[in-house]
Amino acid sequence: MSDGTMERRNDGSGEQSDREIDGLLRSHFGNVPADVxxxxxxxxxxxxxxxxxxxxxxxxxxxxxxxxxxxxxxxxGLAASIALILGLALADGPPGxxxxxxxxxxxxxxxxxxxxxxxxEQEVFLAAVLGxxx
Amino acid sequence: MTADxxxxxxxxxxxxxxxxxxxxxxxxxxxxxxxxxLGHRQDAEDLVQDGFMVALDRLxxxxxxxxxxxxxxxxxxxxxxxxxxxxxVRATEPLVEGVEGVxxxxxxxxxxxxxxxxxxxxxxxxxLTERQRLVVQLHELEDFSTREVAEMLEIAxxxxxxxxxxxxxxxxxxxxxxxxxxxx
Numbered sequence: 001m002s003d004g005t006m007e008r009r010n011d012g013s014g015e016q017s018d019r020e021i022d023g024l025l026r027s028h029f030g031n032v033p034a035d036v037x038x039x040x041x042x043x044x045x046x047x048x049x050x051x052x053x054x055x056x057x058x059x060x061x062x063x064x065x066x067x068x069x070x071x072x073x074x075x076x077g078l079a080a081s082i083a084l085i086l087g088l089a090l091a092d093g094p095p096g097x098x099x100x101x102x103x104x105x106x107x108x109x110x111x112x113x114x115x116x117x118x119x120x121e122q123e124v125f126l127a128a129v130l131g132x133x134x
Numbered sequence: 135m136t137a138d139x140x141x142x143x144x145x146x147x148x149x150x151x152x153x154x155x156x157x158x159x160x161x162x163x164x165x166x167x168x169x170x171x172l173g174h175r176q177d178a179e180d181l182v183q184d185g186f187m188v189a190l191d192r193l194x195x196x197x198x199x200x201x202x203x204x205x206x207x208x209x210x211x212x213x214x215x216x217x218x219x220x221x222x223v224r225a226t227e228p229l230v231e232g233v234e235g236v237x238x239x240x241x242x243x244x245x246x247x248x249x250x251x252x253x254x255x256x257x258x259x260x261x262l263t264e265r266q267r268l269v270v271q272l273h274e275l276e277d278f279s280t281r282e283v284a285e286m287l288e289i290a291x292x293x294x295x296x297x298x299x300x301x302x303x304x305x306x307x308x309x310x311x312x313x314x315x316x317x318x
Contacts, residue, residue, distance in 0.1 A: 021305045032169045046154045057148025
């Protein structure tokens with residue numbers, strides 16, 4: 001596991017010196033107690049976590065179906081949104097321009113009398129839109 | 135998906151058997167870290183338990199694509215430092231005096247026990263900061279790799295290597311001085 005041992009082998013100080021240094025370090029810092037009951041400690045930790053785990057299991061009870069549903073619904077919703085945006089973008093001409101053209105056409109047809117009196121196209125259009133052309 | 139990742143997913147659903155397995159996998163190494171950090175057996179056991187509780191509370195934040203060990207040990211070390219701050223426990227004090235759980239190494243230790251050398255070693259190692267001492271202990275005595283130590287202490291791996299190199303160099307000097315004096 002130790003990858004820092006390379007330094008020890010390459011520094012030329014020799015194995016004897018390394019062992020002595022290991023001994024110095026161990027003597028200074030001591031060892032981790034060997035007689036710890038790790039099984040008991042593990043059991044104690046699991047017991048202490050029982051309430052938390054139960055709460056998790058309870059939450060997971062409703063979260064799991066919701067999560068499964070979300071896994072399908074979110075991508076599907078996203079795909080539908082993208083399709084809708086693409087559909088609108090690929091439609092013939094922007095919808096605003098079409099509406100303006102229609103308004104101008106209607107205004108032109110209804111404003112003929114005014115035009116005949118020498119009104120400009122802009123005046124005809126405004127008269128049609130505002131309803132003052134008649 | 136790794137075995138740890140599968141266990142974590144089960145624990146997220148509240149599976150106590152999976153949690154028990156996760157605890158069994160990491161408890162021993164966690165205890166070694168905690169003991170090296172706090173220098174006290176009971177405190178170390180408490181820290182390991184607290185570490186697992188905090189890890190359980192934060193499990194949603196764990197990225198299951200990454201290994202569980204370094205993430206958990208980082209939590210443990212940070213908690214340990216908080217514990218040290220709050221309890222004002224000095225990590226190395228009890229160990230220097232050779233209290234509970236300290237096993238002496240035969241041969242080298244017999245010589246080291248000469249007061250003069252022991253004082254020099256203590257002086258040399260006391261030049262290290264608390265964190266540097268922990269680096270030395272975790273790598274040299276507990277066989278954590280330099281990368282593992284770097285991850286759990288949230289420092290750069292070259293810094294870990296430099297700390298280890300400095301500590302060994304200093305101890306080598308102490309050893310050389312002592313041998314020189316002994317040969318006179």
